[in-house]
Amino acid sequence: MSILEAIVLGLVQGLTEFIPISSSAHLKLVPELLGWGDPGAAVSAVIQFGTIVAVIIYFARDILRLIAGFFRGLVTRRPFADQDSAEAWYVIVATIPILVLGVLLKDFIHGVFRSTWVITIQLVTIAVLLQLAEAYARRRGFRTREDFNIKDAAIMGAGQCIALIPGSSRSGSTIMTALFRRMTHDYAARFSFLMSIPAITAAGVYELFSERAALAKIGTTPIVVSILVAFVSGWASIWFLLRYLRTHTTHVFIYYRYVLAVVVAIALWTGYMK
Numbered sequence: 001m002s003i004l005e006a007i008v009l010g011l012v013q014g015l016t017e018f019i020p021i022s023s024s025a026h027l028k029l030v031p032e033l034l035g036w037g038d039p040g041a042a043v044s045a046v047i048q049f050g051t052i053v054a055v056i057i058y059f060a061r062d063i064l065r066l067i068a069g070f071f072r073g074l075v076t077r078r079p080f081a082d083q084d085s086a087e088a089w090y091v092i093v094a095t096i097p098i099l100v101l102g103v104l105l106k107d108f109i110h111g112v113f114r115s116t117w118v119i120t121i122q123l124v125t126i127a128v129l130l131q132l133a134e135a136y137a138r139r140r141g142f143r144t145r146e147d148f149n150i151k152d153a154a155i156m157g158a159g160q161c162i163a164l165i166p167g168s169s170r171s172g173s174t175i176m177t178a179l180f181r182r183m184t185h186d187y188a189a190r191f192s193f194l195m196s197i198p199a200i201t202a203a204g205v206y207e208l209f210s211e212r213a214a215l216a217k218i219g220t221t222p223i224v225v226s227i228l229v230a231f232v233s234g235w236a237s238i239w240f241l242l243r244y245l246r247t248h249t250t251h252v253f254i255y256y257r258y259v260l261a262v263v264v265a266i267a268l269w270t271g272y273m274k
Contacts, residue, residue: 001043001222005031009039010226013047014233018055018193019241020130020172020253021260025119028166029264032116032273042214045207046223050230052204055197058238062194066091083145087194093150094157094195099202101161114166116273120264122167127257130172130250133179142184148191152181156195170196171241172257175250185245193238 001009012030016023027047031039056063069084080086159177163170171192178188208215215223267273 001039001218001226003222003225005036005039006222006226007229008034009043010047010050010229011233013044013226014051014054014230014235015237017048017051017230017234018171018237020126020169020175020250021256022119022123022126022167022169022172023051024166025123025169025260028114028116028119029260029273033267038114040214042211042218043226045204045211046215046218047226047230048200048204049208050227051234052201053227054231054234055193055200055238058235059193059197063197066194080150087148087191090148090150090153090191091195091198094153094160094191095198097154097157098160098164098199101164102199102203105164116264116268118165119167120261120268122165123257123261123264126162126168126172126176127254127261130176130179130254130257133176134249134251134254137179137182140182143182144184145187148183148187152178152183153191153195155181156191160195160199170200172250172253179250185249186242189241189245193242 008030009027012026013023016026027044028038031037065084066088069082069086070079070088073079073081073085073088078085079089156174156177159173160170162168162173171189174192174195175185175188178192179185183191264273
């Protein structure tokens, strides 16, 4: 992997991991469009590490607060007595489905699911569902953080499983399910990030361990560059999305997904991409 590839792929990972436009789709499509081919699982694992560090550091205070709340709930035997304790349990509940399915479907994730046509279909599917969720929440009225409950967490956890299919987007799937539960945009995004931390950390560590032999072939400098670029751009994308969704809907991302799906479909039909 060249330095240019490390910069571009790190930037793509960082900018798209947390915004609902699918990082897996862009990490497959951008290299193909540039004629680089599939970067492979080892490269993907390396650059994902940068965004994992970004989300952990960005939400460090929240993580410590939830950990304290979790143990406070255990000690008092009242796990849902306060907001922090309850939210810690909600994150656990939301994480269980993807950990189970991630193990069961790992062969499909790295095989059949990586088809460019599958990615294209998922770009459109999640866009349609997001659009329906936006309309539903607007029509029925929004609920706030104080209204969030364990059922909401379980449903968002199920939604996160959709992101196992490339092209879906983890944040797109979870924000979509949160909107169907009528949560506000800003809290949907915030909880989406919090619940993603255990899943992407576990997946990242597993991928790095699985691809440890291939990492030596990449080179130290490209690895460091890609991680740093992914970290900085990932931090920026978290900051942007949380602030953007305080006053906006997800429609701009919905339209982007439609346009990208059309571009990819045309590239496939014309033989430019495979």
